[in-house]
Amino acid sequence: MVLISAFAGAETLGIVGESGSGKSVTALTLLQLLGAQGRQVEGEALFQSRQLGPIDLLKADKKQMRKIRGNEISIIFQEPMTSLNPVYTCGNQVMETILLHREVSREEARRQTLALFERVQLPSPDRIFKAYPHQLSGGQKQRVMIAMALSCDPQLVIADEPTTALDVTVQSSILKLMAELRDDINTAVMFITHDLGVIAEVADRVMVMYGGKVVEEGDVLDLFTRPLHPYTKGLLACRPRLDMDLKVLPTISDFVANDGQGQLIERPDARYHSVGEALLMNVETEAEVTQRYLEVLKSGPPLLEVNDLKVEFDVNQSPFSRGQGKMAAVDGVSFKVYPGETLGLVGESGCGKTSLGRSIVRLIDASSGEIRFDGQDIRTLREREMRRLRRQIQIIFQDPYASLNPRQTIGNAILEPMRIHGLHQGEQQRRDKVMYLLERVGLRADQYNRYPHEFSGGQRQRICIARTLALEPRFIICDESVSALDVSVQAQVLNLLNELKHDFGLTYIFISHDLSVVKFMADRIMVMQRGKIVETGYPQQMFEHPRDVYTQTLIKAIPRGDLEDIRKAQLARLLARKAG
Numbered sequence: 001m002v003l004i005s006a007f008a009g010a011e012t013l014g015i016v017g018e019s020g021s022g023k024s025v026t027a028l029t030l031l032q033l034l035g036a037q038g039r040q041v042e043g044e045a046l047f048q049s050r051q052l053g054p055i056d057l058l059k060a061d062k063k064q065m066r067k068i069r070g071n072e073i074s075i076i077f078q079e080p081m082t083s084l085n086p087v088y089t090c091g092n093q094v095m096e097t098i099l100l101h102r103e104v105s106r107e108e109a110r111r112q113t114l115a116l117f118e119r120v121q122l123p124s125p126d127r128i129f130k131a132y133p134h135q136l137s138g139g140q141k142q143r144v145m146i147a148m149a150l151s152c153d154p155q156l157v158i159a160d161e162p163t164t165a166l167d168v169t170v171q172s173s174i175l176k177l178m179a180e181l182r183d184d185i186n187t188a189v190m191f192i193t194h195d196l197g198v199i200a201e202v203a204d205r206v207m208v209m210y211g212g213k214v215v216e217e218g219d220v221l222d223l224f225t226r227p228l229h230p231y232t233k234g235l236l237a238c239r240p241r242l243d244m245d246l247k248v249l250p251t252i253s254d255f256v257a258n259d260g261q262g263q264l265i266e267r268p269d270a271r272y273h274s275v276g277e278a279l280l281m282n283v284e285t286e287a288e289v290t291q292r293y294l295e296v297l298k299s300g301p302p303l304l305e306v307n308d309l310k311v312e313f314d315v316n317q318s319p320f321s322r323g324q325g326k327m328a329a330v331d332g333v334s335f336k337v338y339p340g341e342t343l344g345l346v347g348e349s350g351c352g353k354t355s356l357g358r359s360i361v362r363l364i365d366a367s368s369g370e371i372r373f374d375g376q377d378i379r380t381l382r383e384r385e386m387r388r389l390r391r392q393i394q395i396i397f398q399d400p401y402a403s404l405n406p407r408q409t410i411g412n413a414i415l416e417p418m419r420i421h422g423l424h425q426g427e428q429q430r431r432d433k434v435m436y437l438l439e440r441v442g443l444r445a446d447q448y449n450r451y452p453h454e455f456s457g458g459q460r461q462r463i464c465i466a467r468t469l470a471l472e473p474r475f476i477i478c479d480e481s482v483s484a485l486d487v488s489v490q491a492q493v494l495n496l497l498n499e500l501k502h503d504f505g506l507t508y509i510f511i512s513h514d515l516s517v518v519k520f521m522a523d524r525i526m527v528m529q530r531g532k533i534v535e536t537g538y539p540q541q542m543f544e545h546p547r548d549v550y551t552q553t554l555i556k557a558i559p560r561g562d563l564e565d566i567r568k569a570q571l572a573r574l575l576a577r578k579a580g
């Protein structure tokens with residue numbers, strides 16, 4: 001069992017680590033929510049209960065835990081849609097918690113629920129009260145979850161990756177809201193995340209976990225300025241930076257090795273020994289950045305040219321009124337992509353990024369406009385011609401598990417497109433190509449006969465990249481292809497994509513809501529809002545002098561993790577506590 005130091009009122013303990021490090025298991029163990037598969041072996045978790053006095057949460061019986069869960073200790077999960085019951089209104093679900101733990105009438109519970117919705121800054125509390133979860137946006141659903149978690153003024157709130165699935169602007173508002181509410185009710189917070197930028201903004205203390213154990217713990221400023229464990233140094237170094245251009249992102253393996261017994265140790269042949277060294281050895285000078293841009297501009301005519309593209313969807317839900325109401329997901333967009341370029345496309349959920357990407361490969365049909373690839377208008381091609389062209393234009397989707405057939409080995413998943421398009425001379429040559437591609441993306445040839453469920457998220461994304469490369473494309477659309485990955489795995493995949501771009505002469509459109517990732521990847525960046533391109537520019541120019549107000553808002557909302565920002569956040573928390 002992990003040792004967690006005592007909490008003080010209004011303190012936030014950040015728990016950080018990669019997937020599988022034991023962060024969520026630790027939190028679920030405290031509330032006895034692991035289920036039948038979880039078995040407590042040893043340890044204790046002492047909690048100062050208002051009703052029961054000092055109690056060991058790990059040894060409490062079911063009746064005692066029912067008094068504590070949701071009342072004195074509450075939890076906010078990562079995905080609010082799966083946490084909320086789809087058949088009950090949001091208001092009734094929050095009321096249920098109040099009625100369970102408070103001796104109040106239904107009318108009073110309703111009044112308290114509406115007050116909570118107003119407190120968490122939900123628009124039109126009466127409407128939200130009557131709404132079902134599917135009728136709300138992701139940010140609104142998360143605010144309902146926060147209202148539920150705070151409904152009984154808990155002593156401890158466990159926030160398990162509460163902002164991971166949210167856009168950067170929504171994430172910023174949720175983090176600010178949680179900080180305000182924490183100080184208002186003087187509650188302690190256990191904030192679990194893999195994002196050190198978020199930890200820098202919200203935490204007082206940080207605990208770094210790996211393999212179910214704590215490898216480092218300390219004050220947030222000390223950890224960012226003087227990390228002691230090589231694993232912590234690796235986590236800090238592998239984040240995409242806003243304050244500098246990097247040629248390659250450092251990775252965890254540059255700092256640490258496994259000793260064979262599940263313990264991480266500093267590599268005897270470590271490439272870097274500090275975060276500063278890792279960044280300085282990979283920094284790209286201004287002259288190198290300029291030269292890279294010039295090479296793209298000299299590469300010839302555009303490979304892809306989009307002119308006044310429009311994609312519309314029916315918005316009427318009635319089957320008898322189709323076509324009477326239209327929503328423009330992509331509204332008159334025009335741009336060019338040059339050979340060898342990575343064009344970054346950023347914006348919040350619902351801005352039209354994915355619709356634009358899918359319309360380019362004709363997975364959805366555009367309503368009007370022109371899409372020219374290598375001088376040929378894609379929208380005029382017949383289905384058979386388009387199928388042949390898709391060899392040259394490929395797409396990597398956000399969820400690698402959903403992109404792979406769970407009943408098909410990964411070798412066959414990569415080989416199948418080559419068979420369909422008649423590439424290479426026979427099955428043996430195709431198998432040899434699959435083996436080569438597996439090794440090229442950092443996997444092993446002997447994993448050919450394994451199934452998708454046997455691989456981690458990062459490995460599955462590598463499989464999808466290998467399948468994309470099997471057809472030897474010229475142009476690849478990466479649609480949120482790293483957004484579901486840990487920051488350390490994300491660094492490996494981003495480095496791989498850049499390496500493959502150079503080796504295979506690829507051209508990318510890189511779609512993401514994460515501006516720091518896009519800044520690392522892109523030669524140029526387009527910002528999209530409500531179906532339109534509101535700004536286009538080079539990364540350095542855009543981040544230093546953003547012209548559009550929306551771009552400024554996106555950049556301002558990014559958790560930076562800079563030392564000055566950490567000091568400001570600490571001072572703000574101190575002043576809030578004194579004022580309280």
